[in-house]
Amino acid sequence: MSLDDLTDAVDAAYADLGDGHALALDRETKTELALLEAGLGPEETDDLLKRAVHLLFQSTVETGRLDAHLRREYGVTYDEYLSGMTYEEMTGAPDPPENDGRRYQF
Template sequence: MSLDDLDEEIQNSYAGFDDELTLSLDRETRNELALLEAALEPDETDELVRRAIHMLFQRTVDTGKLDFQLRSSYDVTYDEYLSGMTFEEMTGADQYPSMDDERRYQF
């Protein structure tokens, strides 16, 4: 897969999200959400879910897990996604033909 594939998949996922999501919560998640709501007193519970998504995203980026997953699936990193081009495209390394190591030093 490539940067274009990743971009297309993100756009498709984004288009599939409505302003509201319906999700099911298990018992442990309900308990944790109730405790957080009581302690943090947000204006609405949705705010806690938004914060949780932001925190998960930031942690995934900071630990390098996002880059690992993107490299495994799409052969790009988060920085490459943000810039819209791969490292090879940035440095011009994809402009040169590959070297034939067997014939490299033959005249």
């Protein structure tokens, strides 16, 4: 798979979400969500779900797990997706340099 395949998959998933996405929650998730709602007091439960997605996304990017999955499935990294170009297209070199322990910064 390629960068174009990843872009198509993201666009398709985004379109499938629509505006009225309803989730079926299991008992454990409902209990945890209820506790978070009681403790944090958001205006709406949807606010907690949005924050949860943001936190999961950020931690997955920062730990490099997203890159590992993207490389396995599409052969590209998150940076390549953001730039719209593969590392080879950007530099002419076949492999990206070592990350030297740094993670993505927001």
